[in-house]
Amino acid sequence: MAAKTRSATLDNGRIIEYNTEVIGEGGMKTVHFTPDKSSVVCFFKDKTVGTDPQRRARLQSIVGPFNPTTDPEVGEYWSELFCWPSGVVAQPEIGVVAPTYPANFFFETGNFKGKEKQAKWFTSPKLRSYLPPEELGDWLKYVHISTRLARAVRRMHSAGLAHSDLSNKNVLIDPKTGGAVIIDCDSLVVPQIYPPDVLGTPGYIAPEVLATQKLKLTNPKRNLPGIPTDRYALAVLIYEYLLGRHPLRGPKVNSTISGEEDELLSMGERALWIEDPRDQSNRPDDAFLRVPYTKLGPYLAPLFERAFGEGLHQPNARPDAGSWEQALAKTTDLLHPCPNINCPQKWFVFDASDKSCPWCGTQISGPVPILNFYREGSKGQFKSDNHRLVVWQHQRLFKWHIYDNQYAGERADRHPQAYFAIQNGGWWLINQASEAMVVVAGASVPNKLIATNAGEILRDDMQIRLSRAPNGRLAVVQMA
Amino acid sequence: MQDFIRGQRAKLSQLAPATTRFTLEVRAQSVAISVFDFVCFGIDANGQLSDDRFMVFFNQKSAPGDAITLENLADKNATFAFDFDKLPASIARLVFTISVDGAGTMRDLGASELMFKADGQTLMRYAFSGADFDKEGALILADIYRKDNVWRVWASGQGFAGDLSALLAHFGGEVVEESAPAPVQNLVSSSIQTPPSAPISDPAILSAPANHTATPPAVAAVVALGELQKTLDGAATGATIRLPRGEYRGPIRIARALTIEGAGAVIWAQNGPVVAIASADVTLRGVQIEVTDGSGGGENDVALKVEGAAPTLERVEVRGRVVGMNHETADDWQLPVALDLGEFAPRALNSWRFAVKVPVDCQLKTSVSGLQLKPAQLDAGAHEIEIVASGIGPDTFLAGQIEVQHAGLVRPIPLSGRTARADANATVAQRKRVGGA
Numbered sequence: 001m002a003a004k005t006r007s008a009t010l011d012n013g014r015i016i017e018y019n020t021e022v023i024g025e026g027g028m029k030t031v032h033f034t035p036d037k038s039s040v041v042c043f044f045k046d047k048t049v050g051t052d053p054q055r056r057a058r059l060q061s062i063v064g065p066f067n068p069t070t071d072p073e074v075g076e077y078w079s080e081l082f083c084w085p086s087g088v089v090a091q092p093e094i095g096v097v098a099p100t101y102p103a104n105f106f107f108e109t110g111n112f113k114g115k116e117k118q119a120k121w122f123t124s125p126k127l128r129s130y131l132p133p134e135e136l137g138d139w140l141k142y143v144h145i146s147t148r149l150a151r152a153v154r155r156m157h158s159a160g161l162a163h164s165d166l167s168n169k170n171v172l173i174d175p176k177t178g179g180a181v182i183i184d185c186d187s188l189v190v191p192q193i194y195p196p197d198v199l200g201t202p203g204y205i206a207p208e209v210l211a212t213q214k215l216k217l218t219n220p221k222r223n224l225p226g227i228p229t230d231r232y233a234l235a236v237l238i239y240e241y242l243l244g245r246h247p248l249r250g251p252k253v254n255s256t257i258s259g260e261e262d263e264l265l266s267m268g269e270r271a272l273w274i275e276d277p278r279d280q281s282n283r284p285d286d287a288f289l290r291v292p293y294t295k296l297g298p299y300l301a302p303l304f305e306r307a308f309g310e311g312l313h314q315p316n317a318r319p320d321a322g323s324w325e326q327a328l329a330k331t332t333d334l335l336h337p338c339p340n341i342n343c344p345q346k347w348f349v350f351d352a353s354d355k356s357c358p359w360c361g362t363q364i365s366g367p368v369p370i371l372n373f374y375r376e377g378s379k380g381q382f383k384s385d386n387h388r389l390v391v392w393q394h395q396r397l398f399k400w401h402i403y404d405n406q407y408a409g410e411r412a413d414r415h416p417q418a419y420f421a422i423q424n425g426g427w428w429l430i431n432q433a434s435e436a437m438v439v440v441a442g443a444s445v446p447n448k449l450i451a452t453n454a455g456e457i458l459r460d461d462m463q464i465r466l467s468r469a470p471n472g473r474l475a476v477v478q479m480a
Numbered sequence: 481m482q483d484f485i486r487g488q489r490a491k492l493s494q495l496a497p498a499t500t501r502f503t504l505e506v507r508a509q510s511v512a513i514s515v516f517d518f519v520c521f522g523i524d525a526n527g528q529l530s531d532d533r534f535m536v537f538f539n540q541k542s543a544p545g546d547a548i549t550l551e552n553l554a555d556k557n558a559t560f561a562f563d564f565d566k567l568p569a570s571i572a573r574l575v576f577t578i579s580v581d582g583a584g585t586m587r588d589l590g591a592s593e594l595m596f597k598a599d600g601q602t603l604m605r606y607a608f609s610g611a612d613f614d615k616e617g618a619l620i621l622a623d624i625y626r627k628d629n630v631w632r633v634w635a636s637g638q639g640f641a642g643d644l645s646a647l648l649a650h651f652g653g654e655v656v657e658e659s660a661p662a663p664v665q666n667l668v669s670s671s672i673q674t675p676p677s678a679p680i681s682d683p684a685i686l687s688a689p690a691n692h693t694a695t696p697p698a699v700a701a702v703v704a705l706g707e708l709q710k711t712l713d714g715a716a717t718g719a720t721i722r723l724p725r726g727e728y729r730g731p732i733r734i735a736r737a738l739t740i741e742g743a744g745a746v747i748w749a750q751n752g753p754v755v756a757i758a759s760a761d762v763t764l765r766g767v768q769i770e771v772t773d774g775s776g777g778g779e780n781d782v783a784l785k786v787e788g789a790a791p792t793l794e795r796v797e798v799r800g801r802v803v804g805m806n807h808e809t810a811d812d813w814q815l816p817v818a819l820d821l822g823e824f825a826p827r828a829l830n831s832w833r834f835a836v837k838v839p840v841d842c843q844l845k846t847s848v849s850g851l852q853l854k855p856a857q858l859d860a861g862a863h864e865i866e867i868v869a870s871g872i873g874p875d876t877f878l879a880g881q882i883e884v885q886h887a888g889l890v891r892p893i894p895l896s897g898r899t900a901r902a903d904a905n906a907t908v909a910q911r912k913r914v915g916g917a
Binding site for chain 1: 532895
């Protein structure tokens with residue numbers, strides 16, 4: 001039997017059909033499918049949303065000028081990172097139209113078939129054991145998930161928007177593909193238009209918000225969700241994705257009066273990072289911290305120190321989303337596959353000083369080439385870019401490695417420009433770019449060209465000009 | 481029928497006739513919460529769900545042997561049936577839970593009830609509502625447990641902060657951390673005999689969504705073997721051919737009056753002559769001509785060959801020999817193949833010397849800032865050139881060239897070097913000889 005439908009009128013006059021059956025209902029909205037199930041129509045339970053001009057203006061701003069998914073160049077990319085509302089419903093009552101979550105964000109098999117893939121299923125070792133192995137993904141996928149989330153948050157924040165309730169419930173992840181999507185974007189905090197509706201989700205609410213939650217909303221000392229609190233939630237999520245633990249849940253007891261008060265203090269006023277190097281009173285045992293945050297490499301570790309050290313109680317000291325995105329993108333270049341086929345994580349951040357996988361302890365044998373990138377400052381003078389690429393069989397080189405003005409973001413050119421391969425113990429770089437590379441020093445022939453489709457064996461201290469075009473980088477090879 | 485209050489317990493034998501088969505029915509009411517999850521956990525004496533098959537819920541509606549089954553499941557109510565005779569001895573307790581699927585908390589519960597029945601008769605009823613709870617997302621409603629070999633029922637009504645996943649974590653207990661597999665050694669083989677092959681699968685990169693296609697920037701044009709020659713052959717006499725920046729595979733032969741203008745375009749071939757000019761009134765402007773191999777003798781190392789009248793050349797950079805022009809025979813030019821300045825002290829005054837011999841007056845320039853060449857103007861003949869470096873910061877690599885310029889032709893001498901790291905104890909200026917004439 002066909003579902004019963006009704007018509008809704010958007011505030012731009014467009015009419016869309018929706019099924020009368022309620023498929024979901026939350027604290028704030030009731031949700032209906034459109035007949036083709038490509039979108040959902042959500043009606044606000046609080047009917048004053050429609051009559052309050054500020055709240056209506058907020059919705060219109062979110063759907064209109066602040067909407068990244070309508071960008072003609074990269075809108076399609078953003079629409080995979082956000083379930084962004086596409087229209088404001090005016091009749092029969094106030095609401096929004098939003099795209100349906102893509103199918104890969106629901107479990108396809110196993111006990112939880114059909115359920116949304118909320119991060120908590122994947123980040124808790126206990127819960128992971130209930131998921132089908134094919135859903136778990138490898139560690140590289142969690143780096144991708146983190147990168148996409150940081151990128152999406154950076155995009156929101158750069159427009160001045162705050163999500164205000166970033167949590168493991170409002171970010172769906174798919175470790176099978178490395179996908180992440182931010183949902184519930186209709187409560188964003190739009191600058192100058194309307195204050196936040198929600199405090200957030202326990203575990204992701206910034207300490208300063210929890211510590212002042214009992215003050216009146218009008219009290220200037222009351223801290224409300226905004227961009228600095230999103231930064232806290234983002235750091236917590238990335239920490240959970242990459243390390244599978246919450247940064248504040250340690251053994252320290254802050255109140256023996258009640259569990260609720262202990263939670264309030266431990267997540268709020270007395271929040272203390274479990275890996276805080278200065279204060280170890282909340283530090284779990286070494287077995288729990290088998291892989292410390294420092295194993296995440298030279299780009300991520302300092303950000304965690306800022307986010308959960310100084311930034312825990314000083315919102316302005318927290319790293320912004322763009323810093324996380326860049327650090328994650330550069331960390332991707334440090335990853336090495338674990339040669340142990342039974343390794344649970346399969347990828348790790350390569351550290352030249354010990355060459356072992358922190359997840360399973362397997363050592364990498366044989367030399368591992370690392371390309372250290374240098375950018376041209378003054379003409380002909382190349383300075384370190386603090387960016388390096390760890391080489392493994394069939395690792396690729398992209399334009400964001402070759403040029404110092406390209407970035408592995410939403411606009412990146414993702415056509416490989418070169419690849420690496422091992423032959424008879426020698427590591428080759430094979431140029432697939434349209435321009436020659438030049439071995440400036442360290443080749444058998446002075447200033448040797450590597451033409452398109454030609455290759456060169458990498459040697460320690462070899463210097464390769466990756467492109468002679470403006471902004472072309474110099475790579476200095478290190479055999480680790 | 482007995483009405484139980486929260487926390488009340490009783491032996492089953494006090495409630496029930498002699499049967500082993502029971503049903504437990506939960507009816508929840510809520511306006512704010514649209515869907516609840518109902519689960520029966522069959523747990524062991526240690527309070528752990530040691531056998532996942534005894535977690536009965538919407539995606540696993542029965543336990544082995546139908547010891548527990550989920551019947552009549554709807555958004556807000558559910559009925560479990562169970563038979564003690566079919567339960568294995570390892571199951572010491574049946575725990576019945578309700579949790580919120582989606583938004584809302586147990587504070588939003590309306591008048592709800594749990595009924596424990598046998599043979600269609602209600603033996604016990606436990607009423608609960610949001611007034612009993614606050615922010616809980618899940619409740620343990622009832623426990624049916626074995627103590628001293630007697631089954632008992634307990635209207636526990638115990639709240640949980642999370643949802644179904646929190647309950648699962650609770651009963652999952654201390655699941656052993658994923659054990660670290662034993663390390664594997666020496667898996668990177670050093671005896672692969674096949675040539676390096678191109679990757680066959682998509683690389684593990686920071687990938688874009690699958691359907692996102694990026695257009696490569698129009699930085700470079702690559703022209704395949706023979707394509708440039710075809711373009712030249714098809715051009716009208718006197719035409720100007722503009723080559724966008726990019727690499728063009730030669731060799732080519734220019735047999736009619738033409739102008740080729742390249743904004744840094746590179747015309748290259750493994751062996752020369754790369755560009756042969758066999759016509760008068762040819763102009764080359766802003767191109768680089770490169771021999772990339774050049775071994776094997778003969779004219780293999782010739783970049784530019786002029787067979788007739790001299791062309792007009794404006795900033796044409798050649799990497800390889802030039803033949804057929806006045807003063808442009810190979811033996812008259814003696815330039816270093818490349819200059820490696822090695823590692824030198826940062827921020828200090830450093831100098832190097834190298835020898836050249838040129839057949840014509842030339843000008844020397846360098847593309848590397850911070851370097852000076854003395855002298856920069858050369859008469860025909862042999863010379864010692866000094867390179868002076870000053871004020872170059874630590875940990876800096878130099879990569880560029882010295883250009884020997886004459887009559888529109890540029891002969892590059894590649895140059896490289898690096899300053900020591902800031903922490904290296906090397907502040908003494910260096911004077912040394914590099915290259916070979």
